[in-house]
Each structure stands twice: as structure tokens, then as C-alpha cells.
Amino acid sequence: MSTECCFSLLIKPASADCNLRCDYCFYSSRSQLYPETTTHRMPDEVLTRMIASYMATDQPQYVFGWQGGEPTLMGVVFFRRVTELQQKYGRPGAVVANGLQTNATLITDELASHLAEYHFLVGVSLDGPAELHDRFRKAKGGGGSHEMVLQGIEWLRRHQVDFNVLILVNSANVHHGRENLSVSL
Numbered sequence: 001m002s003t004e005c006c007f008s009l010l011i012k013p014a015s016a017d018c019n020l021r022c023d024y025c026f027y028s029s030r031s032q033l034y035p036e037t038t039t040h041r042m043p044d045e046v047l048t049r050m051i052a053s054y055m056a057t058d059q060p061q062y063v064f065g066w067q068g069g070e071p072t073l074m075g076v077v078f079f080r081r082v083t084e085l086q087q088k089y090g091r092p093g094a095v096v097a098n099g100l101q102t103n104a105t106l107i108t109d110e111l112a113s114h115l116a117e118y119h120f121l122v123g124v125s126l127d128g129p130a131e132l133h134d135r136f137r138k139a140k141g142g143g144g145s146h147e148m149v150l151q152g153i154e155w156l157r158r159h160q161v162d163f164n165v166l167i168l169v170n171s172a173n174v175h176h177g178r179e180n181l182s183v184s185l
């Protein structure tokens with residue numbers, strides 16, 4: 001009987017860095033753990049070693065969860081490199097799954113196209129319609145981020161990327177029923 005355990009990876013390639021400033025964010029202050037630099041990005045050497053060593057293990061499925069902070073700060077070039085390395089180090093027939101949790105505000109035409117091509121499952125953080133979402137989910141300047149999120153979702157839809165919505169239940173939306181939280185996408 002095999003003693004090898006199955007496991008997946010949860011990766012934060014931009015550490016706690018984020019382009020938004022949500023009022024309830026518990027995570028952005030974590031970047032202070034690395035005061036030597038204000039910008040945190042996973043180097044290619046680390047990415048390569050991580051993917052190569054994981055793909056060398058024996059798994060029924062190789063599951064990568066990309067989270068943040070905001071992982072799309074890495075840009076489309078990074079995610080192209082991810083899938084290139086997964087193909088390079090994967091054995092023939094290896095099954096690879098990629099999940100991406102994002103605020104969606106940095107999703108571009110190019111990035112959505114790549115996510116679609118490699119069947120990423122995307123989770124979009126959205127707290128309801130603008131009047132509820134924008135209460136806490138703020139851009140750097142203090143304005144709401146709802147419109148930016150909908151633009152990102154539009155790119156996902158155009159490229160038919162599989163995505164779901166993650167709502168953080170908070171004091172602004174907790175008393176609203178499903179009908180009031182719905183957004184026309």
C-alpha cells in the first residue's frame with residue numbers, strides 16, 4: 001500500500017500585496033512581515049523549483065491554488081510561465097488543476113484568454129451590487145471597486161472562463177436576501 005499522501009498547493013505569488021484597500025482586509029498588514037521591500041513577487045527560480053518538485057511527486061491530480069493578496073498583480077506573463085512549467089515538468093497524462101481567487105479588477109483581455117485556454121477555475125470576490133460592495137471594498141484612492149470588478153468579469157465572460165463569486169458576509173450585506181444581493185452580470 002502506498003504511504004504517499006495526496007496534497008495540493010496554496011500559493012501566494014505576490015504575498016500580501018494588493019491593489020485594493022478593503023476596509024475589512026485582515027491580510028494586507030502581513031506585508032509588514034517583510035519590511036525590506038514594499039513589493040513582493042515570487043522569483044522565477046522559486047516558481048520553477050516549486051512546480052518541478054511538486055510535479056515530481058506522485059499525485060492523482062496536481063492542484064494549484066493561486067491566492068493573495070492579489071495574485072493577478074503578477075500579470076499574464078507569470079501565468080503563462082506557470083502553465084509552461086506545469087507542462088514541462090508534468091509526466092505524460094498528469095492531470096493539473098489551477099484555481100485562482102481574485103478581486104478581478106486586474107483581469108485583462110490577455111489574462112482572461114490565457115485562463116480560458118488552460119481551464120483555470122476563477123473565484124471572484126464580489127459583495128453584491130455597488131451600494132453594498134463599495135461600502136468596504138475600496139480602491140487605493142478610497143473610491144469603490146465595483147465597476148472595476150464588473151469590467152474584469154466581462155473579460156472572463158467574453159472568454160468563457162469558468163468562474164464563481166465569493167461573497168464576504170459583512171455588516172452591509174448580512175441583512176439582504178439573495179434577491180437584493182444579486183448582480184446583473
Ligand code: SF4
Pocket residue numbers: 018019020021022024025026027028068069070103125137
Ligand atoms: S482584495 Fe482581498 S487582499 Fe485585497 S485588500 Fe481586499 S480583502 Fe484584502
